[in-house]
Amino acid sequence: MTPVTTMRGRSVALFGLGGSGFATAEALKAGGAQVAVWDDNAGARERAAAAGHTVVDLAEADWSGFSALILSPGVPLTHPAPHWTVTKAHAAGLEVIGDVELFCRERARVAPDAPFFAITGTNGKSTTTALLAHLLRALGRTVEMGGNIGVPILSLEPPSPDRCHVIELSTFQIDLTPSLRPSVGILLNLTPDHIDRHGTMERYAGIKERLVARADRAVIAVDDPWCAAIAERLATAGKPVTRVSTHASFRAERSGDPEPGSLGNAGPGSPVPGSPSAPRNEDSAAPLTDGLTLDGTRIMLHVGGRAPYPMADLAGIASLRGRHNGQNAAVAIAALSQALDADGQLQPALVGFPGLAHRMEQVGRRGRVLFVNDSKATNADAAEQSLKAFQTIHWIVGGVSKEGGLAPLAPVFPHVAKAYLIGKSTDDFAASLDGNVPYARCGTLEAALQLAASEAAESGADEPVVLLAPACASYDQFKNFEERGDRFRELVAGLPVEEKPA
Numbered sequence: 001m002t003p004v005t006t007m008r009g010r011s012v013a014l015f016g017l018g019g020s021g022f023a024t025a026e027a028l029k030a031g032g033a034q035v036a037v038w039d040d041n042a043g044a045r046e047r048a049a050a051a052g053h054t055v056v057d058l059a060e061a062d063w064s065g066f067s068a069l070i071l072s073p074g075v076p077l078t079h080p081a082p083h084w085t086v087t088k089a090h091a092a093g094l095e096v097i098g099d100v101e102l103f104c105r106e107r108a109r110v111a112p113d114a115p116f117f118a119i120t121g122t123n124g125k126s127t128t129t130a131l132l133a134h135l136l137r138a139l140g141r142t143v144e145m146g147g148n149i150g151v152p153i154l155s156l157e158p159p160s161p162d163r164c165h166v167i168e169l170s171t172f173q174i175d176l177t178p179s180l181r182p183s184v185g186i187l188l189n190l191t192p193d194h195i196d197r198h199g200t201m202e203r204y205a206g207i208k209e210r211l212v213a214r215a216d217r218a219v220i221a222v223d224d225p226w227c228a229a230i231a232e233r234l235a236t237a238g239k240p241v242t243r244v245s246t247h248a249s250f251r252a253e254r255s256g257d258p259e260p261g262s263l264g265n266a267g268p269g270s271p272v273p274g275s276p277s278a279p280r281n282e283d284s285a286a287p288l289t290d291g292l293t294l295d296g297t298r299i300m301l302h303v304g305g306r307a308p309y310p311m312a313d314l315a316g317i318a319s320l321r322g323r324h325n326g327q328n329a330a331v332a333i334a335a336l337s338q339a340l341d342a343d344g345q346l347q348p349a350l351v352g353f354p355g356l357a358h359r360m361e362q363v364g365r366r367g368r369v370l371f372v373n374d375s376k377a378t379n380a381d382a383a384e385q386s387l388k389a390f391q392t393i394h395w396i397v398g399g400v401s402k403e404g405g406l407a408p409l410a411p412v413f414p415h416v417a418k419a420y421l422i423g424k425s426t427d428d429f430a431a432s433l434d435g436n437v438p439y440a441r442c443g444t445l446e447a448a449l450q451l452a453a454s455e456a457a458e459s460g461a462d463e464p465v466v467l468l469a470p471a472c473a474s475y476d477q478f479k480n481f482e483e484r485g486d487r488f489r490e491l492v493a494g495l496p497v498e499e500k501p502a
Contacts, residue, residue, distance in 0.1 A: 001027055002158040006105040008032030011065055013058055013094075015085045016072025017044035023152035024070055024099040025053050035070075036061060038085075058085055063092035071096055073148075073172035079199045098176030099154050100147065100169065105179060107159040113183075114159035115141075117166045117335055120174065120211045121188025121221075123382045124328045125149070127359050128188060129168040131320075132332040136164050138349035139336075148173060171207045184335045185215025188327065190226035191381040192403055205230070212241075219244065219334045221327050242334045243291035246327045248300065292334050294326040299333060312346050318362055319355030322389030358485035360386060364492040369456045371492045374469040375485030380408045383471035387412040392461035394452040396445065396488075398423040399472030406432040406471060413437050417464065418455060420448035424476040445477070445484065449491045466492075 004027045014025055017039035025048060028035045036056035037048050049055045069089035076083050077096065089096050107114055119129045126149045133145040144156040147167035157163060167182075174180060190205050205226045212218035213234060220231040221244045235241045293300045293308065297315040300308035311333055314320045320329050329350065355361060361373040372390070377383040379402050387393060387409065397406075398421045406429055419439040421429050426441055433439045442448035449466070456464040468488045470481075478484040 001030060002103060002106055002154045002156060004028045004031035004033060004102045004106060004154065006031070006102070006109055007068075010034065010067045011036070012068045012070055013038070013056075013061065013063070013066045013085070013089070014070040015039070015058060015083070016075050017041070017048050018072055018074065019150075020099050020152040020154075021072040022048065022051075023155040024072075024102065026051070027099075027102070027154035028070070029053065036066070058088070063088050063094065066092065066094060069094050069096045070102070071098055071176060073098055073170060073176060077172070077175055095178075096176065097178065098173055099152060100167070100173045101177040101179060103153045103159075103165075104177060104181065107165075108179065108181075111159040111161055114161055115164040116159070116182040117164065117184045117186070118147075118169050118180070118182035118211055118215065119167070119186040119188070120169045120171070120208050121186075122191045123379070123385070124188045124324060125168045125170075126376070127325065127356055128186065128328040128332055129166055130356050131328060131353055132186075132335055133164075133166040134353050135332055135336060135346075135349050136166065138345055138352070169211060171204060174207050174211055180211060180214050182211070182215045184217050184219060185212040186331050186335055187212045187218070187220045187227055187230065188331060189221055189224050189381075191224065191379070201226075209233075213239070216240075218242070219331050221245065221331055223247065223327070244293070244327065244330045244334055245291065246294040246323050246330070248293050248295035292330045294323065294330055297326070299326070299330045312350055314350065317351055317353070319353050319360070320350065321360060322385055324385035324388075325360065358481060360389065361485070361489075363489045364495075366453065366495055366497065367457060368459075368461070368463055369453065370463055370465045371453075371488075372465055372467045372469075373485045373488050373492075374467060375474070375481045375488060377469040377471060378402070378473050378481055380404055380406060380471050383469040384409055384412055386467060386469040387415050390463075390465040390467065391415060392417050392459060392464045394456040394459075394464060394466045395419045396442075396448045396452055396466070396468045397421060397470055397472070398425045398429055399470045399474050399484075400476050401425040401428060401472050405429065409471070410436065417459060417461070418452075420452045422448050422470075422477070423472065425472055445487055446491060449488065449495075453492075453495055 007028055008031055011034040014035050014037045025035055025037050037053045038058040039045055045055050086096055119125050129149050133143045136143045142163045145166045146153050146156050148170045149168040192201050209230045217240045218234055219242045220227050222228040222231050223246055231241050231243055290302055298313050299311045301311045302308045358373055358375040363373045364371045374386045377386050393416050395416050397419055413436050416437045419433055419437050420442045421439055422442055422445055452466045456466050474481045474484040
C-alpha cells in the first residue's frame, strides 16, 4: 500500500467504493486523513463499514467541512453531466481528484525522481503495460504494475528511487490527475471511444495528450493522425519525443549503424533517439529519421537518418503476434532508459513474455484448429488488429456495438471464412456482413463456439482459427469482457479432444 500522507489531518469526501475506491479509502486512512465514504451500492457501504471506514451519506452531508472530493474514475466528471457529488464539490469550492492524483502527490513529496512510466491510448494499453513491466524485471529492476490494468495504484508499494511504477491510465483517470508528471509518458493510438463520457473526439484526444505533454519524456506511436499531430506539437515545443511507427518508412540518409545499446545510453530521464525536427507523419508514411519502426517482425532503431539497427525480432513469439503487438513491443522498448541489446537481454526477455488473458490469448487447439480469445477487442479498431493477424478465421462477433459498427472492418473481411453472430448487435451486424461475409445467427457464445469449432475442423486451411474478437461491449450477456473471455476459454476446454488414428 501507498499511504497518502499528503492528506494527513484533512477531512475528505470519497465517492465510489469499487476496487480502486476501496483501496483509496484504505490508503487515505493509513496516511492519517479523515475520510467520509459513500457509494450508491448498499453492499459496498456495508463492506466499507465492516473495514472500519466512516460511511456518510454525502447527499445529506455538510460539504463545508471537506477539503476535497476523491472521485472514482468510473463516475462521470463532465459528460453526459457531472455526477451530483461533483456538483456539490464545485459549489463548495473543492478540488475533485482521483487516486492517481494522490499517488502523484505522494511521489512528489517522498521521491520526485522515482521512475514512473504511464501508458495510455485507445487500444493496447494493458499489453504494453504488462510487457514494459516484464522487460524492466528482466533488467533486474524492482517493478510495481497497476492502474487501469486492474490493480489499484494506491494498493502498490510506495514510490522510491529504486522502484519503477508502470501504470496504465484511462482518460477517466487522467482527467482526475491535474499534477500528472510521469518520467516517461506513452501514447499508443487514438480512435473514437468513450465519446459519451467526453463529449467530442477532440476532448477525448486532448485528455490523452495531457499524459505525454506533462511527461519528462514522451513516446508516441504516430500511425494515426491524432497521435501524429500530438507528437508534432510536443516536438515543436521542444519536448523530448520518440516516435514509433509500424511502417518501415523511416528514411536512411547516412550510412553506418548506431552502436548497440544506443537506445538507452543517454541515461534515465533523457530522450531515447527522437528528433524535435522530425517532419509530421499524419499520413503514416512520411519519412522520419529518428525513432523505432516495425519491418515485418523486426523492430528497427533509427538514429540521425543512418541505416536502421535491428533491436529485436518478434517472429515466433505467440504472445506478440500481429502488427498491433509489434507496435506495443516497439513502444515498450522505446520507453526503456537502459540498453538491453548490449548484453543480449532483449530478445530472450521478449520471448519469455507470457501475454495477457483475453488479449490474443491462444486458449487451445483441436487438431489443426487454433482457438484465440481476444475478448478485450471491444471496438472495431481492436478487432481489426486481431483479424489482420490470421488468414482463415471463423469469427465470433457481437454484443453491444459501438459507434461505427463493423463498417471500419470491411478491408479485413477477406480474412474471415465465416462469422458467427451473438448478442444484441446481431441484426445490425448481419446487415453489414450480408453479401460480404458468410454468417450464422447464433445468439449465444455457447452456440457460436460449437458451430464455429465444427466448421473450422472441416476447413481445408492449414490452420483455421476460431477467434473471439467481439468488436463490442459485453454487458448484454456478460458482466464484463473478462467474464466473456473466461466463458470462451471454458467452452474450448470442454470440446472433445480429436482422437489420432491408431
